[in-house]
Amino acid sequence: MASPTFLSESECRDLTRRVLELSGADHCRVNITSAADGNTRFAQNQMSTSGDITNTTMTVTSAFGRQVASSTTNRFDDEALRQVVQTSEQLARLAPEDPEYLGEMGPQRYSETSSYFESTAGLEPEERARAIARVTEQAVSRDLVSTGFLVHRAGASCVATSGGLFAYTTDSRVNFTTTVRTPDGTGSGWGGTSVNDWNDLDTGALGRIAADKAEGSRQPRDVEPGRWTVVMEPTAVGNMVGLMMNQLSARSADEGRSFFSAPGGGTRLGQAFVDSRVTIHSDPEDPRIHSSPFNGEGLPNQRTVWVEDGVLRQLNYNRYWASRTGREPTGFPSGWYMAGGSDTVDEMIASTERGLLLTRFWYIRSVDPRTIVFTGLTRDGTFLIENGRIAHPVKNLRWNETPIFMLNNIEMMGAPVRISSGESAGLTPSVVVPPLKVRDFSFTSLSDAI
Amino acid sequence: MRRRDFLRTTAVTAAGLSVLGRPEALHGILSPTAHAPVVPDPDRRALAMRALDAARAAGAQYADVRINTNRNQAVSTRERRVTGLSDNVTSGFGVRVLVEGTWGFAASALVTPDEIERVARQAVAQARANRAAQLRPVELAPTEVEPSGVWRSPIRIDPFDIPIEEKVEYLFAANEAALAVPGVRFVTSNMVFLREDKFFANTEGTVTDQTIFRCLPRMNPTAVSGSDFQSRNSTDIAPMGLGYEHVLDSDLIGQAPRFAEEAVEKLSATSVDPGRYDLVLLPTHLWLTLHESIAHPTELDRIFGFEANYAGTSFIFPMEDFLGSFRYGPDWMQVVGERSTPGSLSTVGWDDEGVKPQDYHIVKDGILNDLQTTREQAPWLADWYRSQGREVRSHGNSYAQSWADVQFQRMPNINLMPYPDRDVSVEELISGIDRGILIDGDGSFSIDQQRFNSQYGGQVFREIRNGRLGGMLKDVAYQIRTPEFWNAMDLAGGESTWFRGGAFGDGKGQPAQSNAISHGCPATRHRDVTVINTARSV
Numbered sequence: 001m002a003s004p005t006f007l008s009e010s011e012c013r014d015l016t017r018r019v020l021e022l023s024g025a026d027h028c029r030v031n032i033t034s035a036a037d038g039n040t041r042f043a044q045n046q047m048s049t050s051g052d053i054t055n056t057t058m059t060v061t062s063a064f065g066r067q068v069a070s071s072t073t074n075r076f077d078d079e080a081l082r083q084v085v086q087t088s089e090q091l092a093r094l095a096p097e098d099p100e101y102l103g104e105m106g107p108q109r110y111s112e113t114s115s116y117f118e119s120t121a122g123l124e125p126e127e128r129a130r131a132i133a134r135v136t137e138q139a140v141s142r143d144l145v146s147t148g149f150l151v152h153r154a155g156a157s158c159v160a161t162s163g164g165l166f167a168y169t170t171d172s173r174v175n176f177t178t179t180v181r182t183p184d185g186t187g188s189g190w191g192g193t194s195v196n197d198w199n200d201l202d203t204g205a206l207g208r209i210a211a212d213k214a215e216g217s218r219q220p221r222d223v224e225p226g227r228w229t230v231v232m233e234p235t236a237v238g239n240m241v242g243l244m245m246n247q248l249s250a251r252s253a254d255e256g257r258s259f260f261s262a263p264g265g266g267t268r269l270g271q272a273f274v275d276s277r278v279t280i281h282s283d284p285e286d287p288r289i290h291s292s293p294f295n296g297e298g299l300p301n302q303r304t305v306w307v308e309d310g311v312l313r314q315l316n317y318n319r320y321w322a323s324r325t326g327r328e329p330t331g332f333p334s335g336w337y338m339a340g341g342s343d344t345v346d347e348m349i350a351s352t353e354r355g356l357l358l359t360r361f362w363y364i365r366s367v368d369p370r371t372i373v374f375t376g377l378t379r380d381g382t383f384l385i386e387n388g389r390i391a392h393p394v395k396n397l398r399w400n401e402t403p404i405f406m407l408n409n410i411e412m413m414g415a416p417v418r419i420s421s422g423e424s425a426g427l428t429p430s431v432v433v434p435p436l437k438v439r440d441f442s443f444t445s446l447s448d449a450i
Numbered sequence: 451m452r453r454r455d456f457l458r459t460t461a462v463t464a465a466g467l468s469v470l471g472r473p474e475a476l477h478g479i480l481s482p483t484a485h486a487p488v489v490p491d492p493d494r495r496a497l498a499m500r501a502l503d504a505a506r507a508a509g510a511q512y513a514d515v516r517i518n519t520n521r522n523q524a525v526s527t528r529e530r531r532v533t534g535l536s537d538n539v540t541s542g543f544g545v546r547v548l549v550e551g552t553w554g555f556a557a558s559a560l561v562t563p564d565e566i567e568r569v570a571r572q573a574v575a576q577a578r579a580n581r582a583a584q585l586r587p588v589e590l591a592p593t594e595v596e597p598s599g600v601w602r603s604p605i606r607i608d609p610f611d612i613p614i615e616e617k618v619e620y621l622f623a624a625n626e627a628a629l630a631v632p633g634v635r636f637v638t639s640n641m642v643f644l645r646e647d648k649f650f651a652n653t654e655g656t657v658t659d660q661t662i663f664r665c666l667p668r669m670n671p672t673a674v675s676g677s678d679f680q681s682r683n684s685t686d687i688a689p690m691g692l693g694y695e696h697v698l699d700s701d702l703i704g705q706a707p708r709f710a711e712e713a714v715e716k717l718s719a720t721s722v723d724p725g726r727y728d729l730v731l732l733p734t735h736l737w738l739t740l741h742e743s744i745a746h747p748t749e750l751d752r753i754f755g756f757e758a759n760y761a762g763t764s765f766i767f768p769m770e771d772f773l774g775s776f777r778y779g780p781d782w783m784q785v786v787g788e789r790s791t792p793g794s795l796s797t798v799g800w801d802d803e804g805v806k807p808q809d810y811h812i813v814k815d816g817i818l819n820d821l822q823t824t825r826e827q828a829p830w831l832a833d834w835y836r837s838q839g840r841e842v843r844s845h846g847n848s849y850a851q852s853w854a855d856v857q858f859q860r861m862p863n864i865n866l867m868p869y870p871d872r873d874v875s876v877e878e879l880i881s882g883i884d885r886g887i888l889i890d891g892d893g894s895f896s897i898d899q900q901r902f903n904s905q906y907g908g909q910v911f912r913e914i915r916n917g918r919l920g921g922m923l924k925d926v927a928y929q930i931r932t933p934e935f936w937n938a939m940d941l942a943g944g945e946s947t948w949f950r951g952g953a954f955g956d957g958k959g960q961p962a963q964s965n966a967i968s969h970g971c972p973a974t975r976h977r978d979v980t981v982i983n984t985a986r987s988v
Contacts, residue, residue, distance in 0.1 A: 046580075056559065069537075069614075100531065149960035151961060179758045365894050375896045
């Protein structure tokens, strides 16, 4: 188990060569994901379930002219390879022409990335258990109940086409989150992060944050919903800004189906639409953001500035829409970085006469795609700020709000921090965001949920 | 090749002609041998026994193994083109072990004797590593041994036998019908099919071999005006544990014009005045509210804190204060959990621990009566069951989404039964309302981590005034607190209003897993619910 069990670059070259040789289509693309995943879940201060999974999946996409289809398998004997190629070709022959299919690309040049760490790849269950014990033992000694999840992956992605493109990259990722509750069920706190290098993870520190918030949030009191000044920890900021980052499709904007459509036609490209302190970019070579050097078609991901000084600089163009509109395809590397400032969370609290300190958001769902209004709740550490200090914990609140409005109401910004960005605490893309103080955040009702 | 040419030269399969609207030509077609599991049966038994023997030899007191093949086919279109065609297979095995009261699990895609033994030992090693932190050992409730259980979804037509071009033609015809409605600019439609071949064996001697099918046809037309766009999802058609007959019976093509017209009508609908309203909730909508506010909070592992780091806990805490005394709703309210209704998504012969599922009342005569369990969890209710004179046994709610995932407690099909005393109609529900809103179809949904506060949108909203349906509304969402909401239900529809909704993608667990369940319910009426207006200008 010490050595990573995923395909090497030469194994991928060999496998994709075999598949492409079997292909009788005009265009063929092979995508391979190969990984060793491990996880340990804990609840009630002990391990509950775990898993160690080894899997490699391969998708073959075949095209005859513009008739395209794909098939996926996870077996690689000769018979299985023949099957998967055949299935994708059979489906493709039956498909009507796709006028948006542009064929497969030839060789490309890719960024150098360094997202793979042996410390993560070589992780064993004993070490996972020790890392978790640093949280559970703290909780037991403080008479609290800890739950949480540690998950990691070390693996490779590969794309190869009949046009001669070959791309291969490895990466390793870890996500750790913990929710600590009081035995009487009146307090709950959370801490979490994601890293690529196991050595960057301090589970004890995150456990301490969650335990402190659990104790601090006992016996929460009611506050009135309405518009509030909020100090948002980076996880909450990432939860909101991510909603906007998922809406950057240029095509939807051009078709009048998105917030980024301009009223009367066209898009909002080039328009200032949020505070001038907002700048968001992606870059596979930026060591603060770990993201893939290529997308599923083998299109290289490059440095892209999406929002600059509050102005929309770029939308997400896929190859087809780029060719339709005379632009370059952008790809979307899925990792991104939002610039911040130098105010600390403590300074934000000290500057606030009346407001709420928020840890994270939960059950975030779309309400209105025209304005990117979503609804969700606060969770695991919500506190009243009065006269520059934390006064007491408050009951959680439901909000209906849009990141657009929020990013127009920024008062203070802190230093960007990498977060655990998904609701399920799985292995999520690399998101780096600052803490923010924001005014007029809209809460619509109170919740009794702890 | 143009579409018409494509149709003319399409190969005709032995199963029938590619003729739409003539489902009788396809009746009775079954192909039990097509796409058999990747690993043939006698080999699966032998492999399973190897895994179980290796686990025991390494020190496990209990072990089970699942050897699965999942096949997933998806066809998706928009307007007049195909946007996706895929046919994917994944196969492998997962071994779960119990070592001195601690679980371990490992899985691999390489289905060979050497690998299955290695992985079984890996699962035991992992359990030992976790055992170091054990505070309370796992105990399993007893269950009957099933030496040779076989089960298959009651399909009439294997969806994998239907040619792709026929599925594409069907979706194109539905799209055309929607696009023919003036004002409709875009439409998407798709079909998803799943076949799960699941072979299970455990160290107690249970062996089961099941074949599970799922099917979902869906469409979503979008109407666009100068400054607004509105969509209307085909929520009258639910995902089912059925075969291709479900696509034909659902008549997406025949229903498409109505969905499209309603999308257009939404553009000029009146934006709702927020306030308190009486609501009539059609079952095409209500199934999701039932799912979020009754099905989820009654998951026993959630109540015990096992999901706190993701999906949350439950307001049903401590459970002793709720079982037998908490009034969920009026005394005619019955909520039943089951995995037996033919065609429902969670229906199986045996669960993923080899337990034959039971039907049980979660809410009985309006009072919380029982909770969802696996073999590990049933003993947590031992005191309650003893006080009721019931056996301590698992309800059979264990499920894993694939070979690579560990099985754990998932909700079964959960149904709100129709009004018992007479067959109340939707008209009768409406007639008793001065100022209200009728909601059809599920839309946005969001619920807090203890299942107290939730907010729901829908697909189509109509005003109710003085006992009659009025014009269309938009920007509607309602917010509820679970106990008040169901106790504000003063009447429900009878059997004639019954509809089975459901979902493929219910999420829980870490790593997250998807579960598929059906929720049957009637229409209902609720008094004095908070309604908000969701529109914003930015």
